[in-house]
Every structure is written in C-alpha cells, then in structure tokens.
Amino acid sequence: MNDTKNVTEFVRLLVKSISKKTFQQARLYNKRNKAYAISQLRARPVKIKEGYKISVISRTDTQDFTKNYTEEEFIEHVKEQLTEHFFIAEFLTNQYKYFLTIYPNGKSKLRHKVSDQKTSLSLEHNAIKNRFIKAENNEYLRLLNITGANYTVKNKSQDKFKQINKYVEIIHDILKKKNLEDGAKIVDMGSGKGYLTFALYDYFQTYRKQTPLITGIEMRPELVNQCNEIAQKCGYDMLRFKCKMIQEVEDDAIDMLIALHACDTATDDAIFKGIKANAKIILCAPCCHKQVRKRMNPTNIMAKISEHGILKERQAEILTDTIRAMILEAHGYKTRVFEFISTSHTPKNVLIVGLQEESRKEPDLNKMKEIQTLKDMWGISFHYLERLVQNN
Ligand SMILES: C[S@@+](CC[C@H](N)C(=O)[O-])C[C@H]1O[C@@H](n2cnc3c(N)ncnc32)[C@H](O)[C@@H]1O
Incomplete structure (x- = not known):
C-alpha cells in the first residue's frame, strides 16, 4: 500500500x-x-x-x-x-x-x-x-591533479583548492579598487605548477569575461612544459609560461605582478620588476626570509633577540616584509600587509599588496631615510630589495 x-x-x-x-x-x-x-x-x-x-x-x-x-x-x-x-x-x-x-x-x-x-x-x-573557481567540468584542475576523473576535488587537494579560491577572491577585491583594462598584462613570477596562474585565467575569462595576457615565469623547465601543455589542451590562448629566471625578465609592460611563495629574495626580484614596469598592482606572498636574517646583527638592546633563534627568525621575517612594504610606499604604492588564509592551511600566509597611487621615477627620499633608521636600529647591513632599487 x-x-x-x-x-x-x-x-x-x-x-x-x-x-x-x-x-x-x-x-x-x-x-x-x-x-x-x-x-x-x-x-x-x-x-x-x-x-x-x-x-x-x-x-x-x-x-x-x-x-x-x-x-x-x-x-x-x-x-x-x-x-x-x-x-x-x-x-x-x-x-x-x-x-x-x-x-x-x-x-x-x-x-x-x-x-x-x-x-x-x-x-x-x-x-x-x-x-569563482568551480571544480565541475574544469579541465585544467583535473590536469593539475586538483580534481579527479569525476571533477571532484581530491581529498589531498582540498587545502590547495581553498587557497586557490581565496587568492582569486582577494584578487577580485583588489580589482574592485584598481580595475584592469581589457588586454591587460599579468605576470606571475615563480609560477611553479601554475595552480594560481590557471585559476586567474579561468576567473578573468569565466567571471569577468576578459582575456588578459597572463604569463607565468618559472625557472624549472619541466613545470613550464607541463603548464604550456595544459594551457594548450584547454585552449587557453592568452596564457603562456616561460622558462626564465625572474631576474632576467625584461618585460616593461606589466599591469599586475604576482609572486606567490617565490623563494627568499626571488620575491624581491619580482617586486623590483613590478616597480620598474610601473605595474598598477603588485601582489606577493613572501616565502622563506633568509637574506635579512643573515644580515641582522643588532649591537644595541635588540641583540637580546639573537639569543633565541626562533625569535630572531620571526623578527627577520617581520623586518623583511616591513621594509618591502616601505619600499613600495616610497615608490608610490599604497600598501597593505595581511594574513590571507588560516595558518591551518599554510603557515606562509602573509600577503603584501601594493596598489599604485602615483607613478614615481624616483623614490620618496624621506621614506627611504626611514628605512635606513629601521635598518640601523636592527643592525641590518642590507636589504636585497633596497639594493635593487638603489642600483637601478
Ligand atoms: C614555492 S613555489 C610556488 C609556486 C606558485 N607560485 C604557487 O604559489 O603555487 C616557488 C616557485 O618559484 C620558482 N622560483 C624560485 N626562484 C625563482 C627565480 N629566481 N626565477 C624563476 N623561478 C623561481 C621555483 O622553481 C618554484 O617553482
């Protein structure tokens, strides 16, 4: 019944x-x-x-x-x-x-x-x-091993998928403040396996209905070849990957520069290329911070920090990124430093975002002097990005 x-x-x-x-x-x-x-x-x-x-x-x-x-x-x-x-x-x-x-x-x-x-x-x-980024029917995510044969996100890739969406969400918010015209040029330095580079292309094409030229710069040829193959399979004509050192990039037409977890001073090289190219948006997530730690030997009371390796390491990270933000400010960028994702997803979770407010040929000298004061206080002999901009 x-x-x-x-x-x-x-x-x-x-x-x-x-x-x-x-x-x-x-x-x-x-x-x-x-x-x-x-x-x-x-x-x-x-x-x-x-x-x-x-x-x-x-x-x-x-x-x-x-x-x-x-x-x-x-x-x-x-x-x-x-x-x-x-x-x-x-x-x-x-x-x-x-x-x-x-x-x-x-x-x-x-x-x-x-x-x-x-x-x-x-x-x-x-x-x-x-x-923004949907797993369903998204071929590049499957080819990048984020999703499986049925386009569901693999268990081991859940965090990566969340990170990708979070990055795109942040970029979406940034673009509300600083729009990019059609035909904009975006460069992702240290693109690695290309997760974000592909997601960005997808976001621009699917959500914004724009097709900027997006270039991934990566020094490892096997990753570059793999990414170019995937881009070709997906018919992503305006996405390409170049096997190059960041330092060797000579492109002076960059509207948006991205560098996510490019190792140590590679982040500085990327920021420098962005400043030089007059990029409207510079966005980077720093990775390891060895350079300043090795050059930080305070002789005043700050020397106490050197007694504890972990504290010195954390302080060096803070100073490295503070000086990066100050250098961006000195070059006409309104800069924000913030945590973009929970530390449970990745401990490397600081993002530095610079939005160009004025195009400057020379840095603001008062701001550069402040950097010197900070360096003196912490006994920092040099900051890699500062040297790059000074030798320019
Ligand atoms: C930690 S991975 C991050 C990859 C990608 N941006 C992401 O967030 O998923 C850093 C990548 O930067 C590349 N890289 C580091 N230094 C570089 C340099 N100076 N020039 C070009 N590529 C570099 C490395 O080979 C590596 O693939």
Whole structure:
C-alpha cells in the first residue's frame, strides 16, 4: 500500500524552511533503479545576482552537473525525484535535520533530530566561496591533479583548492579598487605548477569575461612544459609560461605582478620588476626570509633577540616584509600587509599588496631615510630589495 503522508509532510517542512530561509542543505540518494544515471542530488541555497536560488548538484559516476532552481522549481524537482528515482531524502535547517525513507513496498518513515549545526550558513559567504573557481567540468584542475576523473576535488587537494579560491577572491577585491583594462598584462613570477596562474585565467575569462595576457615565469623547465601543455589542451590562448629566471625578465609592460611563495629574495626580484614596469598592482606572498636574517646583527638592546633563534627568525621575517612594504610606499604604492588564509592551511600566509597611487621615477627620499633608521636600529647591513632599487 502506498503511504504518501510522510512524503507530503516532508515536502511541507521543506517548503516551510525554504520560505523562512532556515534551509541549509538537502540530499536525495539511494536510487530506486540502478539504470538511473544520477546517483545522488545535493542542494543548498545560494544568493546570486538573480536573487535567492537553490543550487542542485546532480552527481553521476563520472561528472557533477550544477543547476540553479527557483524555490518552486526546486520543490517540484524534489517531488518528482522522490517519487520516481530515490528512496532516501534528508534536509537540514539551522535547527533540525529531517530524514525521509521510502521503502520498496511504498511505506515510508519520517524522522527528525536536532541539528548540531548551530549557526546558519551565510549565503553571501557560500556564494563567495563557490563563486569563482568551480571544480565541475574544469579541465585544467583535473590536469593539475586538483580534481579527479569525476571533477571532484581530491581529498589531498582540498587545502590547495581553498587557497586557490581565496587568492582569486582577494584578487577580485583588489580589482574592485584598481580595475584592469581589457588586454591587460599579468605576470606571475615563480609560477611553479601554475595552480594560481590557471585559476586567474579561468576567473578573468569565466567571471569577468576578459582575456588578459597572463604569463607565468618559472625557472624549472619541466613545470613550464607541463603548464604550456595544459594551457594548450584547454585552449587557453592568452596564457603562456616561460622558462626564465625572474631576474632576467625584461618585460616593461606589466599591469599586475604576482609572486606567490617565490623563494627568499626571488620575491624581491619580482617586486623590483613590478616597480620598474610601473605595474598598477603588485601582489606577493613572501616565502622563506633568509637574506635579512643573515644580515641582522643588532649591537644595541635588540641583540637580546639573537639569543633565541626562533625569535630572531620571526623578527627577520617581520623586518623583511616591513621594509618591502616601505619600499613600495616610497615608490608610490599604497600598501597593505595581511594574513590571507588560516595558518591551518599554510603557515606562509602573509600577503603584501601594493596598489599604485602615483607613478614615481624616483623614490620618496624621506621614506627611504626611514628605512635606513629601521635598518640601523636592527643592525641590518642590507636589504636585497633596497639594493635593487638603489642600483637601478
Ligand atoms: C614555492 S613555489 C610556488 C609556486 C606558485 N607560485 C604557487 O604559489 O603555487 C616557488 C616557485 O618559484 C620558482 N622560483 C624560485 N626562484 C625563482 C627565480 N629566481 N626565477 C624563476 N623561478 C623561481 C621555483 O622553481 C618554484 O617553482
């Protein structure tokens, strides 16, 4: 005997939670017929340009398909899928979790329990988190081994994927303050395996509908070849990788310079190239900071720091990046230094962002004097970036 009472009640509760905006997520699974290609549906609310929608991912063995529904369309979809394709459905509100099980004989059971997810998910946050780089059907992510054959992010790549999205999110915010024209030239120095370089190209093409020329500079030929092959396979005509030392780059047409975790003074070489090229945006995430640590020998009370290796190391990092920020300021860049991602994802999480406010041929001498004062205080014989700009 068919028992539709529980199904009707489940749908009523779902409608209510959606209309009250307490709906968090839903899942339909355990398919009725093995031949049905979709193994499960996952749904969550999203706030997009068109307003509040329910985003549904239909998962098959090889691929995920995403479609956004209005509330009414979503409810109709759930009803249809429940009666024709799945035995189990569950959904979560900010208070309860509801489970509906339909048995092959037509009977059903509806249960609920208090949800342990106390706080409601922020739609805005969800939207931002998932807005820019999507795993689904993104071939370069699969070729870079971030996703598997079915385009889902591999477990071991979850952190990398979060980092990529976070970087792109930051770049998105930067571009709100400093726009780049069509045809802009972006250089990623020390591009490594190209994760961010590809993601940036994807973001510009998919989200901004722009195709800047993006060049990755990398000294390891095997990485350069691999990235160029992937770019070609994806048809990314305006993305290319060059096997070069950062120091050897002679490009003076750079609108945005990026250097993420380029080792030690390679970050300075990259910043210097950006300043020289009059880049509008300079963005770098410094990596190891050996240069200043080796040149830091304070003779005053600051010498106490040398008694503790770890403290000297941290202080050297702070001074290295402070001086980098000051040099950018002296060259007309409004500069911000901040942590961009939780230390649980990477300990290398400081970002220096310089936005050009004025184009300067010569640095502001007062600001350069301040750097000297700081160096004297900490007994720093030289800072690599300062030397580069002074010898220019
Ligand atoms: C830690 S990896 C970071 C890669 C990439 N930017 C990322 O964040 O995923 C640093 C990369 O910079 C490259 N690199 C370091 N110094 C360089 C230099 N002076 N010129 C060119 N490439 C350099 C290294 O070979 C390496 O692939």
